[in-house]
Amino acid sequence: MDVDRVYGSGLFTKDKFLFYERLPSTQDRAKELIKNGVGRPGYVIVADEQYRGRGRFRRVWSSRMGESLIFSFITEKIPLLSMRTALSVTETLEEECGLRAEIEWPNDIVVNGRKICGILIETERNLAIIGVGMNINETVLLLENATSVRIETGIPASREAILSSFLSIFESNLTRENIMDCVREYLSFIDRYVEIETENGIVRGEFINLGEDGEIIIRTESGTIAGFLPGEAKRVHKLSAPLLAGTDRQRG
Numbered sequence: 520m521d522v523d524r525v526y527g528s529g530l531f532t533k534d535k536f537l538f539y540e541r542l543p544s545t546q547d548r549a550k551e552l553i554k555n556g557v558g559r560p561g562y563v564i565v566a567d568e569q570y571r572g573r574g575r576f577r578r579v580w581s582s583r584m585g586e587s588l589i590f591s592f593i594t595e596k597i598p599l600l601s602m603r604t605a606l607s608v609t610e611t612l613e614e615e616c617g618l619r620a621e622i623e624w625p626n627d628i629v630v631n632g633r634k635i636c637g638i639l640i641e642t643e644r645n646l647a648i649i650g651v652g653m654n655i656n657e658t659v660l661l662l663e664n665a666t667s668v669r670i671e672t673g674i675p676a677s678r679e680a681i682l683s684s685f686l687s688i689f690e691s692n693l694t695r696e697n698i699m700d701c702v703r704e705y706l707s708f709i710d711r712y713v714e715i716e717t718e719n720g721i722v723r724g725e726f727i728n729l730g731e732d733g734e735i736i737i738r739t740e741s742g743t744i745a746g747f748l749p750g751e752a753k754r755v756h757k758l759s760a761p762l763l764a765g766t767d768r769q770r771g
């Protein structure tokens with residue numbers, strides 16, 4: 520990454536940016552910085568390569584050296600952080616790359632149904648660490664259901680410009696009031712049936728809306744209305760058709 524081409528502003532001033540060619544995980548580095556009293560809101564840790572990248576629910580996050588945009592940043596813990604981050608990624612992809620991305624609630628960003636970005640939010644002491652892994656210049660991806668900015672637009676993109684733009688958009692979304700209205704505009708679940716994997720098992724139903732706390736609200740197969748907060752959903756799958764009683768084996 521060409522450090523000189525990344526711009527800092529507002530909360531994210533350049534003196535709080537740390538760039539690494541290679542490190543285990545930007546997320547872990549941010550945690551260490553908070554633990555040793557250095558990390559505070561506005562710190563951004565960026566890596567060209569990560570060899571122990573983590574995704575949600577302890578999944579491995581792999582990325583390609585110099586092609587992905589991999590970073591973690593520290594913020595105050597405020598409401599709707601995962602929605603603010605997801606919205607900021609979609610707005611960045613639209614403004615910077617002309618891509619219409621969708622939010623696959625709660626933390627995935629997809630383009631044409633394929634994942635282009637993952638978000639991991641953790642806390643350390645009283646601060647939040649937000650990790651973002653964006654596929655930018657990959658021309659080949661190991662996962663079938665993944666894509667990159669370059670694959671979607673056909674042209675290479677600047678990771679530096681995308682990072683600079685994201686940080687400035689995120690900062691403006693930190694204080695934006697109508698976050699959930701904006702998030703709903705980009706949702707991929709509208710008019711869909713979903714299957715939500717929670718710690719307590721799988722729940723299926725018809726997507727109704729997102730609530731003001733960022734929770735997904737569905738009408739379950741038994742007809743009750745249920746809500747799940749982002750942290751309660753391990754995975755969410757879209758279903759192609761309503762699952763009527765007795766037909767709920769079709770996903771296998």
Ligand code: BTN
Nearest residue numbers: 544572573574575637638650652
């Ligand atoms: C997911 O989709 O499960 C979330 C993936 C988050 C990956 C990013 S890459 C930067 C930061 N460092 C990590 O180890 N993970 C996050």
